[in-house]
Amino acid sequence: MRWPWSRKRRGHGGLAAFIDEHAEIEGRSSFSGTALLNGKFRGEVVSTDTLIIGDKGVLHADVKAATVLVSGEVVGNIVASDRVELRVHAHVVGDVEAPVLVIEEGVQFDGNCRMARNGATPRPTARDLSVVPASH
DSSP: OOOTTOOSSSSGGGEEEEEOTTOEEEEEEEESSEEEEOSEEEEEEEESSEEEEOTTOEEEEEEEEEEEEESSEEESOEEEEEEEEEOTTOEEESOEEOSOEEEOTTOEEESOEEOOOTTOOOOOOGGGOOOOOOOO
16 A cells, blocks of 8 residues: 555655554653554554554554554554544554644544644633624
8 A cells, every 4th residue: 555645755655764564562662754544552652753553453552653644553651743644444542642633534532623824823721712692
């Protein structure tokens, strides 16, 4: 499968790291460059670039990256500085925080999302909110 967002930098298809479906890893991993996780992972994953959780990827982990693309399963929180895309067969249980969030039809998502840019206005409190009648 060709990923349209991948950049030709290193390795096969621009990938800096690849974990295949037969791998099971536990701990903390950090990547620079685009990484594709198609195996099982438990712990924490950090990437300075794009992290792709493939169709067969199963992560029980918190994820932090610039861009996170999910086609598999993630149980844990996802924080991205650029964007998160939940693809058609993705299953995510956890909170998602990113300035851009794309959720395709068919995704199973059980969590909360927060869409704010770094340095953006903080989340309003109940005191900041007021009901304004809709004008017709």
